[in-house]
Each structure stands twice: as C-alpha cells, then as structure tokens.
Amino acid sequence: TDLSSEAFIARLKRFFARRGKSSIVYSDNATNFVGAQSELKRLSDMLKKPDENVSAYLASEEIEWKFSPPRSPNFGGLYEAGVKSFKYHFRRVMKNTKVSIEEILTIISQIERILNSRPLTPLSCDPTDLSVLTAGHFIIGRPITSVVEPEIIHTPDNRLRRWQRTTKVVQFIWKRWHRDYLNHLQQRSKWQFEKNYLKIGSLVLLKEDNLPPCKWVIGRVKDVIPGSEGKIRVANVQTQSGLYRRGIYKICVLPMNNNE
Secondary structure (H helix, E strand, O other), X not given: OOOOHXXXXXXXXXXXXXXXXXXXXXXXXXXHHOOOOHHXXXXXXXXXXXXXXXXXXXXXXXOEEEEOOOOOOOOOHHHHHHHHHHHHHHHHHHOOOOOOHHHHHHHHHHHHHHHHOOEXXXXXXXXXXXXXXXXXXXXXXXXOOOOOOOOOOOOOHHHOXXXXXXXXXXXXXXXXXXXXXXXXXXXXXXXXXXXXXXXXXXXXXXOOOOOOOOOOEEXXXXXXXXXXXXXXXXXXXXXOOEEEEEEHHHEEEOOOOOOO
C-alpha cells in the first residue's frame, strides 16, 4: 500500500535479490491503467516521471524502464494472455474462499512456478533432441519442475486438510490455465503462419488431459497427413514415450520455433 519512492525501490531490491538484477524492465503504459485503482495510476505516474530518488537508483544500477505503446495490446500479447488467463481462473477458483497470508503466498508461488515452466523454443535443431528453453531457464538455469502429488481435484473439501486445499486450488488453476494457454498457442499459430503451419521436424506440445502441474508433453513432428482438400489434418509426433498420431487440433507449435 506504500507508494513512496523509498518503498518502490525496496520492492525492486527484493525482486532483484530473488531473480537477479534486470537491465531492462517492461511494463504497461500509463494509459492502460485508465479505470483501474487510483493506486495503480499513481504508481504508473511515478514510473513515467520518477522522482530524484527513483531516477538516481535506476541510473546507478543501469536499469532501463520501458513502457509498451499506448492502446497497443498486441505488444507482449503472449505473456499478457497468460497472466490474464491466470487471474481469470484464480478468481473463479478462489471465489470467496478465506485463506491466510501463508496460504495465499504458497498458492501464488506455485502458480508462478507453473507459468515459468512453459516451453518457449527448442534448445537445438537436432531432430532427436526434445529439450526446450523455458522461462525457468532465465531464473534458475534449468527447467522448473514440480513435486509429484496425487490429484485431489475431485476430492470433497471436507475430506482434505487445510494445506491440501491449497494443493487442490493449484491443481484446479493448472488444469484450466494449461488448457487455455495451449488453445492460445494454436490460435496464434493459425494467425501468424500460413494454413499448413505444422512442419516436419517442428518441436510441438501435445494437448493431453490430466497432466500434473508443470508437466508438458513435448515431441517432434515426424510426418504430416493432409486431408482431401490439401490441408494438414493429422500428424505423427515422436515423444520420449513413443510415437503418437494426433489430430492437428491436439498439437500446438511452440511460441518461438524454427519455422518462424
């Protein structure tokens, strides 16, 4: 709640202590806060025209602050869509649930792990290599994994301990966010590429049900099967566990791939 320059610098220091210092920080433009809480507007104004304390700190640390263009939602569209989807499902799952500060921090930390586990681009052009670069690589230098826990989504709350309910919330959000994120990747590929955007050798994600948090089914397209009208309808995908034939609606191209 403290929007003073000193408090803002303290928050930046906490963030850099956990994640490492950033040379460039990106954020929404001030006009994007229209209709938002007055606190957000005040924070935006401070960033647009920082006082001497903030300016001195950013300059001393060689940090550049960049804003997206006004009324340009396509800038940062992929991560914006991911965050928007998370917030939407978070509100729907939590509803009026009362939780302690420890529980909410635990939930948000696990959701942060989920968002940072998403595959971004292949790590090599080797057709036998299924390794991918994830957001987690920029934080800890390797993929972020999750502790394996039994699925309790369908277990009634009255049969769960309080700490198990936080796990249930995370599993609910993962299931819904994972589905929406993959759907977004499919729509993005259709918009960005030609009609037959799926290429042999592409590293892709398969849409599979009931995956645990942070689990992604990754494979390479071995061959494609077009329909009678010439459009690709089916593909054979090689994964670590075997070769799978899937309809194109079950296959998602990575956000950044070798075909761009």
